[in-house]
Amino acid sequence: MKTGIKIISVMLISAITSVEAISQQKSLNIIPKPAKAVIEKGEFRLTKRSVIVTSSDDPEFNNIVRPIQEYLQNICNKSPLTLKRSGKPSRGSIFLKLNSESGIQKEGYKLSVMKKGVVIEASDFAGLFYGVQSLLQMIPVGDYGESAIKITCATIEDSPRFGWRGLHLDVCRHFMPKEFVLKYIDYMSMYKFNTFHFHLTDDQGWRIEMEKYPDLVNIGSVRSETRIGKSDKFDGTEHRGYFTKEEIREIVKYAAERYITVVPEIEMPGHASAALTSYPELGCTGGPYKVQTKWGVFDEVFCAGKESTFKFLQDVIDEVIELFPSKFIHIGGDECPKSSWKSCPLCQQRIKDEGLSDEHQLQSWFVTRMEKYINEKGRKIIGWDEILEGGLAPNAAVMSWRGVAGGIEAAKAGHYVVMSPGTHCYFDHYQADAASQPLAIGGFTPLEKVYGYEPVPEELTSEESKYIMGAQANVWTEYILSPEHVEYMVYPRAAALSEVVWTPNEGREYSDFKRRVTTHTELYKKIGINYCKSEFEK
Ligand code: TNX
Helix, strand or coil, X not given: CHHHHHHHHHHHHHXXXXXXXXXXXXXXXXXXXXXXXEEEEEEEEECCCCEEEECCCCHHHHHHHHHHHHHHHHCCCXXXXXXXXXXXXXXXXXXXXXXXXXXCCCCCEEEEXXXXXXXXXXXXXXXXXXXXHHHHHCCCCCCCCCXXXXXXXXXXXXXXXXXXXXXXXXXXXXXCCHHHHHHHHHHHHHCCXXXXXXXXXXXXXXXXXXXXXXXXXHCCCEECCCECCCCCCECCCCEECCECHHHHHHHHHHHHCCCCEEEEEEEECCCCHHHHHHCHHHECCCCCCCCCCCCCCCCCCECCCXXXXXXXXXXXXXXXHHHCCCCEEEEECCCCCCHHHHCCHHHHHHHHHCCCCCHHHHHHHHHHHHHHHHHHCCCEEEEEHHHHCCCCCCCCEEEECCCCHHHHHHHHCCCCEEECCHHHHECCXXXXXXXXXXXXXXCCCCHHHHHCCCCCCCCCCHHHHCCEEEEEEECCCCCCCCHHHHHHHHCCHXXXXXXXXXXXXXXXXXXXXXXXXHHHHHHHHHXXXXXXXXXXXX
């Protein structure tokens, strides 16, 4: 009797295991999860006879073909496929079809994996690029050599929920080399992020070369030492680094080839110590200032009373606009203490002359003046939610970081918003029990919390919700000293956020995501992304 039960239970367990194995195999494991996906019977076999065919000879197809070839070579250990430009689909081919009449939404795609071949169709190149990302994620990670790659047949119709799917990187607190920035952008594109917010200036370092103001990097990109962790000690070691214009151009081009817009952030009026150290005459007291060696908020800010401040900032913006084709220029606007303006005769005079009531309005006047200049150049400004204080500049978009209240207020007033609340979108926060983690700034934002984020606040009507452009995660590097550490803080949380900003809510479920992201850790290992393993060791 006992043996009988044992046999039945063994049979049951093995039956469960084999069903699991099949469903595991049959699951597409795509992140972010596509809006619609149907698994079909059979599989497509990618062999060395397979070819890539493009629907025209437009050179932009290079951006679409390149990731396929690189993935096959570097991840699957296969030779590149033959490329036929401007052909028709043939048996066994991957056909890339650009069709502006397809009715497929911007950045969307239709992917059909059939036994006889693969077709990816889109109405723009970004859509084709995302179709390719999905296809590549359907290849089980492995070393294929001479064997065929089998891809489960499926039909996918997909397009993003939001137009702003962002990740940010602070290269001021700790400088990150160009090679890493490129890698960061490349991995973003795998998860269909389309906006890279590049935080380039802050109290602890100015990181972008400006021709008119060479001291911004000669002086402003160097700090004498850095506070060690949260201790009272300093490391006694100089920290320096900046991007030349040439490097910036390379980054912008590399990102564009992956359908990612680089939004530069030039901080004003606060977080300006590095700029003021380089050009002390731009501060209220004239200095001396120093490139800060610890973290926090500093009283030294750009003087709002001097015309030379605006001449300087406009010159900087001219050079920035020339480098970055983005529609938005981020002007910071956060954490600007008002004490130096309070005791500055020129700032007080400005308040009087402009009929302003206080220093908050002076900040608003400052930002509005810069906005006008930037608008005249055909661009828009976006700033942290402090730019709401004292009145929002007329065309400004708001990045809501101190919770969601700023985002709600701005959307209700008809301004565009990017949601990035500290509660869910700060990847400098802990992602697991602090005792098990490298030192972080604080907070607690584990994978499931990120996954559970809803960028459209309940307080908004459907009309107002249209102003929510999307969401992004911020990666501040006060306590993140190296590229490896950045990756550790970002992965796997970026995978969770990618689904928040891409997938319709109805299709999202954490346990299903968790299963898929677990399969992605194989990919992380293979490509060498340093990720946090805490969630996978439970
Ligand atoms: C607040 S978010 C800041 C940054 C810090 C960050 C640390 C924002 C607009 N300002 O300067 O690095 O907190 O989490």
